[in-house]
Amino acid sequence: MSLIYYFPRYSQKENMVTNNTMLLFKRLSNNSNEKFNRFLNSILENSGINLDMTIKFGQQDKGNESVPDAYIQQETFKILIETKLYGQQNVSQIKKHFSEFKDEKNQIFLWINKESIKEDYRRQIVDELNKINALRINSISFASVTFKEICENFNDTLNDYDFEMKDMIQDYEAFCSESGLIDNIETKFRFVATGVTFQQNKKYNIYYDPSSNGYQNHKYIGLYTNKAVRGIGKLICIVDVEYDNKKDEIRVISTQLGVLSDEQKVVLKQVIIEAHGEFGYDLASNHRFFFVDKFYETEFIKISKNGMMGKRYFDVSTITGFNIKMKTVEIANLLKGKEWK
Secondary structure (H helix, E strand, C coil): CCCCCCCCCCCCCCHHHHHHHHHHHHHHHHHCHHHHHHHHHHHHHHHCCCCCCEEEEEECCCCCCCCCEEEEECCCCCEEEEECCCCCCCCCHHHHHHCCCCCCEEEEEEEEECCCCCCCHHHHHHHHHHHCCCCCCCCEEEEEHHHHHHHHHHHHHHHCCCCHHHHHHHCCCCHHHCCCCCCCHEEEEEEECCCHHHHHHHHHHHHHECEEECCCCEEEEEEEEEEEEEEEEEEEEEEEEEEECCHHHHEEEEEEEEECCCHHHHHHHHHHHHHHHCCCCCCCCCCEEEEECEEEEEEEECCCCCCCCCCCEEEEECCCCCCCCCHHHHHHHHHHHCCCC
């Protein structure tokens, strides 16, 4: 079954990346103006910018001349966006964009890149802005953000029940990864809801999903159940297989990581037979199996309301104390008692 994408993949040029990014912004705005307000302010926060995009309703105070009965008001703002894929630095090109601002109360130039902006380049832009702002009534502010930060802030804005928006940001993040705009595979977890299969997953150090489910490249799997990630493992083999019950034979359909060993084939047979008998799951075909070195016990607690639906990607490098050289068991110990939303 073919996957349905929210965001086109047929080009990696800047205009395609910009179009997809603007489509992401627009769909969140259409879904909820309040969430879009929070999201936009979250990516502008580090630049000291705060926008009030709420529509205000009120009645005029008595005593003024020519007083209308009521008013509806919203602050005007304009955000110009420059999307760069490869960190190009061209201040003269950016200066030309500044003339696009008119008389908006809040004027913001937003620079989006795969990497954080270098301080010397940011300084050059700000210096040019200071010269221009000295001659303007409304000053132009500058902000920068990475594609990775867009994904993180978008995720943080959503509620557990925002299923369509969650699917959308996962597809946008996958698009960014495929386009080389996000490179955090070495620190990326995929949290998966396990439920009744949790003990089986831990016992055999394996997780399974329908082959038709899309997923991003990642290094670790976290087993989620009962409001916490309770087991993590590093991926060592990913395969799609078919099991012929009559011949008692495992046939490899495709391999995404590693090489399936004879010992792992034995495990697959046990898991497939057990899943059918215990849970009524038919894993004999159209399924992908994820082997880990070992699922180490942890308790990474979800503090937001409701349980986790489906899957969630998480970058462990955002956790204080993490080191890229850590072993899986050390990461498991690091996450114990820590919280996420």
